[in-house]
Amino acid sequence: MNTRVADGLGTVARLVIGAVFLVAGGLKVTTPEASAKATQAYQVLPHDLAAYVGYALPIVEVVLGLLLLLGLFTRTAAVVTSLLLVVFIAGIAQAWARGLTIDCGCFGGGGAVAADEVSYLPRILEDLGMLACGLWLSWRPASLLSLDRALFRAAD
Numbered sequence: 662m663n664t665r666v667a668d669g670l671g672t673v674a675r676l677v678i679g680a681v682f683l684v685a686g687g688l689k690v691t692t693p694e695a696s697a698k699a700t701q702a703y704q705v706l707p708h709d710l711a712a713y714v715g716y717a718l719p720i721v722e723v724v725l726g727l728l729l730l731l732g733l734f735t736r737t738a739a740v741v742t743s744l745l746l747v748v749f750i751a752g753i754a755q756a757w758a759r760g761l762t763i764d765c766g767c768f769g770g771g772g773a774v775a776a777d778e779v780s781y782l783p784r785i786l787e788d789l790g791m792l793a794c795g796l797w798l799s800w801r802p803a804s805l806l807s808l809d810r811a812l813f814r815a816a817d
Contacts, residue, residue: 671804674794679729686722688769699771702763703752732807739798746792750785757781
């Protein structure tokens with residue numbers, strides 16, 4: 662594949678995932694209690710541990726989003742983001758399989774909802790699309806307009 666095309670794809674992937682993670686984390690970072698409640702609603706982790714994960718997750722999302730938008734430590738940020746997306750997909754899939762009626766809490770909110778308000782399949786498909794972007798960046802982190810390129814002289 663042409664290096665210029667690959668770098669362009671990397672740029673799009675980096676900006677898409679970075680923007681989504683920055684917005685998702687940013688919307689939750691000001692309401693940590695709601696984020697903790699959303700994480701607890703999945704009923705996977707012990708109640709208190711789920712709360713701590715819920716408090717930390719928005720900060721992690723903001724940091725990863727910023728790193729990806731800036732193109733700084735792109736491969737590392739993409740690997741961590743991809744791992745998180747696998748966890749998110751598994752969490753949503755297990756909630757769906759167990760018949761839980763919860764909002765994913767992806768962009769705030771979360772917790773129990775009416776059965777007609779769940780949207781598991783669209784969330785899983787969105788996460789799979791972002792996972793594809795994350796895997797691409799894990800494999801080929803070079804992209805245009807990145808701090809990695811400017812600071813570390815990545816190959817052009």
